[in-house]
Amino acid sequence: MVLEISQETFNNAVKENVEILGLSEEEALEEAIKQFEAQGVDLTNIIKNPMSSEENEGITEIVQKLERLQKSKSQDATINDTLELLKAECDKGIAQRVAAGKADAYYVLLNIYETFNEKTVQTNTLKTLIALMTMQPDLLDARGVEFIINNLKDQNQDPQLQRLILKWTKECCVAHEMNRQKIFDAHIVDIIKGFLTENTPNEVIREALSVSRALVLDDDIRVEFGKAHEHARVIASETLCAIMSLLSKFKSEEQINIDILLTLTALMVRSEFCKKVDDAGGLELLKSVMETFANSDKIIKNSFKLIKALAGNDECKAHMFTKGFASVMANSLLSSMKSAPAVTAGLAAVAAVTLRNPENANALYQANIADIIVDAMKYYSKEKSVQKAASWAIRNMVSRNKHQSAKFLELGVEELLMEDLKKFKDIEYDVKAALRDLGCNVTLKEEWTGKGGALTTGFRRDND
Numbered sequence: 001m002v003l004e005i006s007q008e009t010f011n012n013a014v015k016e017n018v019e020i021l022g023l024s025e026e027e028a029l030e031e032a033i034k035q036f037e038a039q040g041v042d043l044t045n046i047i048k049n050p051m052s053s054e055e056n057e058g059i060t061e062i063v064q065k066l067e068r069l070q071k072s073k074s075q076d077a078t079i080n081d082t083l084e085l086l087k088a089e090c091d092k093g094i095a096q097r098v099a100a101g102k103a104d105a106y107y108v109l110l111n112i113y114e115t116f117n118e119k120t121v122q123t124n125t126l127k128t129l130i131a132l133m134t135m136q137p138d139l140l141d142a143r144g145v146e147f148i149i150n151n152l153k154d155q156n157q158d159p160q161l162q163r164l165i166l167k168w169t170k171e172c173c174v175a176h177e178m179n180r181q182k183i184f185d186a187h188i189v190d191i192i193k194g195f196l197t198e199n200t201p202n203e204v205i206r207e208a209l210s211v212s213r214a215l216v217l218d219d220d221i222r223v224e225f226g227k228a229h230e231h232a233r234v235i236a237s238e239t240l241c242a243i244m245s246l247l248s249k250f251k252s253e254e255q256i257n258i259d260i261l262l263t264l265t266a267l268m269v270r271s272e273f274c275k276k277v278d279d280a281g282g283l284e285l286l287k288s289v290m291e292t293f294a295n296s297d298k299i300i301k302n303s304f305k306l307i308k309a310l311a312g313n314d315e316c317k318a319h320m321f322t323k324g325f326a327s328v329m330a331n332s333l334l335s336s337m338k339s340a341p342a343v344t345a346g347l348a349a350v351a352a353v354t355l356r357n358p359e360n361a362n363a364l365y366q367a368n369i370a371d372i373i374v375d376a377m378k379y380y381s382k383e384k385s386v387q388k389a390a391s392w393a394i395r396n397m398v399s400r401n402k403h404q405s406a407k408f409l410e411l412g413v414e415e416l417l418m419e420d421l422k423k424f425k426d427i428e429y430d431v432k433a434a435l436r437d438l439g440c441n442v443t444l445k446e447e448w449t450g451k452g453g454a455l456t457t458g459f460r461r462d463n464d
Helices: 007-019 025-038 053-072 077-090 094-102 105-115 119-133 142-153 159-173 177-185 188-195 202-214 228-249 254-267 271-279 282-292 297-310 314-320 325-335 340-354 358-366 369-379 384-398 402-410 413-423 425-437
Strands: 442-444 459-461
Touching: 007 025, 053 077, 053 094, 053 105, 077 094, 077 105, 077 119, 094 105, 094 119, 105 119, 105 142, 119 159, 142 159, 142 177, 142 188, 159 177, 159 188, 159 202, 177 188, 177 228, 188 202, 188 228, 202 228, 202 254, 228 254, 228 271, 228 282, 254 282, 254 297, 271 282, 271 297, 271 314, 282 297, 282 314, 282 325, 297 314, 297 325, 297 340, 314 340, 314 358, 325 340, 325 358, 325 369, 340 358, 340 369, 340 384, 358 369, 358 384, 358 402, 369 384, 369 402, 369 413, 384 402, 384 413, 384 425, 402 413, 413 425, 425 442
Parallel strands: none
Antiparallel strands: 442 459
């Protein structure tokens, strides 16, 4: 279980380091951080550079001014200027956002939005709310959830305001499991589904997809078990068909395709959903996207991630290669060779589609994937992520197709893998697995002798 402390406890520790140990403020701060981290305390939400009292008072005064303007219903330029001033303060950092939150900025902003039925004021209010709650989602309460749902349900709502409300909703979900559950339980999935149509403005669709992904995050270290899988199951069941329809409607628009690919990948938590994408013509659409945006590293990277996710279904994995994915994957790896993230994703996808599937491995082999894998290893000789993914790909390519080993060895892959063993100790298992399946002089190290010793994993060379 992760240990947490209050801001007050942290501040007192810094103060004691100054008063008792005679350290400077900078040294006292550094020492306090070291002390708590050594104890396993999570300091993510702790302000490590507290503001001066003058700065804190300045933020409080801005919030109080907004409250006065709201109560007087003074709808002039002053309120917009003051909102922008508070947003600027919140944009400076977490210390300023915490100070604004303690001054009740959250409630004041909700009151302003509900008091002034004017687009500019409401737009500035939402932008300020987003700035206030970025990495500070704890402020959300039942009123905020109701605010989100009611405003998103309003069919007469301005698209720009809808986009900002969705953006704020996403910020409320990041790193906060309880917020995710409250928003999900308020039936936001039904609302999101309504946004996933070709008649909805692109920016609103993109934010709706972003909320979908935020609802399936598992990033709140304060919660031992979340509901990411359950949320993904429901969202996939309700929205997959609509998302697939969007993929066919927006074939030429790069940004929305990136969001669609990211969302589909996040939702592929069950084999049945991979099959559903296949049945809906998703493989043909994915192939078309990769061909259309062959020069977009972001599209290619996220397409490879989706391929890896879809490979979780054996039937779907087999269908890919009856639809020409071998040449598309090979060409995409070549076209994105200068992007390490895209290459890493591509090699991981190769590993996924060839796992226990010699037919796919043969198809990729015929598409000269061996040359491309070795070229990638040479080009990114210092990139551990590339070398690890390449090791997986090689292992799965040759494990059931031993005839391919000769080609890899001819290209000099053994020397490259041996160099990896010297440079990257923490991927030793992956590299030696590839060497073993290539038929190189590597044998499995005994992992457990049954004598009560520590469990170790790895390989050893015969001459070690």
